[in-house]
Amino acid sequence: MKTLYYFISSSNLTLEEKNSLEKILEVIGGKALERLKNQNEEIKDLDDEIAKVYDFILSKNGNISMKLKDRVFKYMNDLHEAIDNLHAIHVHRTPISLKAYCKVFIYIFPLIYTPTIIFNIGQNYNHAAVYFVVILTEFILISLYNIQDHLEYPFDNKGLDDIKLDHFKIKRK
Secondary structure, eight states: OHHHHHHHHTSSOOHHHHHHHHHHHHHHHHHHHHHHHSOOOOOHHHHHHHHHHHHHHHHOTTTSOHHHHHHHHHHHHHHHHHHHHHHHHHHOOSOHHHHHHHHHHHHHHHHHHHHHHHHHHOTTSOHHHHHHHHHHHHHHHHHHHHHHHHHHOTTSSOSTTSOOGGGGSSSOO
16 A cells, blocks of 8 residues: 555646545545454445446546556556455364364363363262362463463454554554
8 A cells, every 4th residue: 555655646646536546545444444444244345445446547537657657557456466365364263163163172172171080080089179270271272262262353453462553544643
């Protein structure tokens, strides 16, 4: 986005045309970042905004050199492809069945693990220690599940390690 912004700033367009195109780029950037922050799977309106840039460049036949047009189209193509890739990563998560299997295993685990440990070590050992080990193991499994869940959504700003999307805006505030 920044590269396109700089190309447009250095073009021989009028100030009004530059401002118009810069606003379109800001809208594209804003909508792309909003898509990543939310669970919305619709991306058609973002495609429409990208098409506005193509239409704008094509409508300015005499004002933009062919070299600049080619560069803008190349970077727009790369931008559109990158947005599609990010959208695909954002939408296609861990399969629900695998996550459900993990949850079922976490809930059933203590019911199976505790009697097995008690049976294997015998009745003479401290049962409180056995339950402590099972609870500790359960805590570790739940923590790993939660870590996996947070890693799966790096754009939602719910964890300390999330990607700060505001740093990627064209005009940072």
